[in-house]
Amino acid sequence: MWDQLQKEFSRTPSQAEIAKYMLEIGIRQEENKLFFDKVAISHSQVAEALGKDKRVVAATVKTIKANKKLYRIFSKLQPTCNLINMANSMGWGVICIELDDPNMPGTLGRISTKLGEMKISIRQTQCPATACDILYVITDNPITGDVIEGLKGVRNVKTIKLFT
Incomplete structure (x- = not known):
């Protein structure tokens, strides 16, 4: 799936990194806000987790919101329980x-x-x-x-x- 979405961020590698992280762990976007299931998370928290500036996260959110295809996907993401590390x-x-x-x-x-x-x-x-x-x-x-x-x-x- 990332292969298809990566093209949308081809000119902005920092935004691609943020979007990939959101996809991997299931961070959902509603309008300009980010959620991990029902828990709102700030742009600063995502930026800190990835060692990025919060403005890059804000720009990523803006890019996703402006692109219907991306927004349809990122507005429906859900985190899932991954049993790999505790198995x-x-x-x-x-x-x-x-x-x-x-x-x-x-x-x-x-x-x-x-x-x-x-x-x-x-x-x-x-x-x-x-x-x-x-x-x-x-x-x-x-x-x-x-x-x-x-x-x-x-x-x-x-x-x-x-x-x-």
């Missing part, structure tokens, strides 16, 4: 799968089927909004070498890494 603490597994072609239909289905055949339940899948050739799969059980070997034969799977 290990829960005794779950996380696999990071790099895909050959992120647009190939059925890849998630093939991965899910293969894991199901190995009696492994999927708790969550995560595809970063800014890098859709990567798929994270969080499972109810720790991942063994057999699981990784089993997934290597799935069509469109380029590489598999264990996320720890």
Whole structure:
């Protein structure tokens, strides 16, 4: 998705960085205000988080508001719970799968089927909004070498890494 939106910020790399961050964590824009779910956040807070000047955030908000396509997207963003970093603490597994072609239909289905055949339940899948050739799969059980070997034969799977 970021590939398509990045073009709108091609002449303003600092604004692109702000917009990418908003997309990654789900900061929604309503008019000229920013929200993390129902919590209003200031332009200064976003700027501080990224080491930018708050005027860059304000300019990004203005750019988004002026562009119907961008505003339709950024006005509907929602934060989501990402289980990747805490999965290990829960005794779950996380696999990071790099895909050959992120647009190939059925890849998630093939991965899910293969894991199901190995009696492994999927708790969550995560595809970063800014890098859709990567798929994270969080499972109810720790991942063994057999699981990784089993997934290597799935069509469109380029590489598999264990996320720890």
